[in-house]
Amino acid sequence: MFRVRVKNDERELRPTKIICLLRSYAAHAAELGNEPPDRPRIFLKPPSSLLPNGGTIIIPEGVRKMHHEVELAIVMGARGKDIPEDSAMEHVGLFLPMLDITARDVQEEARSRGIPWTEAKGYDTFAPFGPEAVPYPEYDWRTRRLWLKVNGILRQDGNTDLLLFGLERIISDISRIMTLEEGDIIMTGTPAGVGPLEDGDLIEAGIDGMAPMNFHVAKKQ
Numbered sequence: 001m002f003r004v005r006v007k008n009d010e011r012e013l014r015p016t017k018i019i020c021l022l023r024s025y026a027a028h029a030a031e032l033g034n035e036p037p038d039r040p041r042i043f044l045k046p047p048s049s050l051l052p053n054g055g056t057i058i059i060p061e062g063v064r065k066m067h068h069e070v071e072l073a074i075v076m077g078a079r080g081k082d083i084p085e086d087s088a089m090e091h092v093g094l095f096l097p098m099l100d101i102t103a104r105d106v107q108e109e110a111r112s113r114g115i116p117w118t119e120a121k122g123y124d125t126f127a128p129f130g131p132e133a134v135p136y137p138e139y140d141w142r143t144r145r146l147w148l149k150v151n152g153i154l155r156q157d158g159n160t161d162l163l164l165f166g167l168e169r170i171i172s173d174i175s176r177i178m179t180l181e182e183g184d185i186i187m188t189g190t191p192a193g194v195g196p197l198e199d200g201d202l203i204e205a206g207i208d209g210m211a212p213m214n215f216h217v218a219k220k221q
Contacts, residue, residue, distance in 0.1 A: 016184055023037050025162050055215060087167070088167070132211035155195050197215060
């Protein structure tokens with residue numbers, strides 16, 4: 001169980017799953033040498049990877065290259081299966097700023113061997129989230145700046161208008177694969193500018209209209 005502030009109240013986050021989008025910004029796909037996807041493509045993170053704001057992102061033992069990715073996330077407000085696009089937003093509860101942390105060397109090795117790369121995304125602390133969520137429909141997700149700094153230096157600076165697929169399409173497509181439960185989290189992908197994290201780094205990141213998030217980075221002791 002994790003808590004997040006919504007206005008003047010606190011709410012619990014109890015997702016059954018965290019669904020992440022793959023290469024949903026064209027510039028990010030290009031910077032890693034990949035083609036943009038033909039439709040929303042997904043992978044999963046376990047809820048155990050969640051890390052509240054102010055926490056420490058742990059570099060796992062043996063990981064040599066760990067990257068940051070700032071993202072807009074959806075917290076589902078209602079259960080749904082085979083959701084039509086024209087009613088998809090009715091199932092949204094909250095919007096939340098998050099980071100997708102990736103053990104990039106683990107991911108690259110898995111890809112080269114043709115095996116799944118869940119390990120690269122699923123370590124504890126690899127899904128940090130911000131201190132504040134905002135409710136839908138009070139928050140318009142369009143034209144929102146996403147940014148991330150490491151040790152005060154701007155690394156990522158993008159905009160949700162650059163998403164290859166609208167949230168309605170994303171929610172609808174995912175719901176045809178798996179039932180979306182209330183509280184489930186959909187991470188909508190990251191803009192260009194992903195880069196390495198080192199022991200001792202300080203991360204500040206945010207999305208327009210939500211409180212910024214802050215994290216430390218440390219090696220596993």
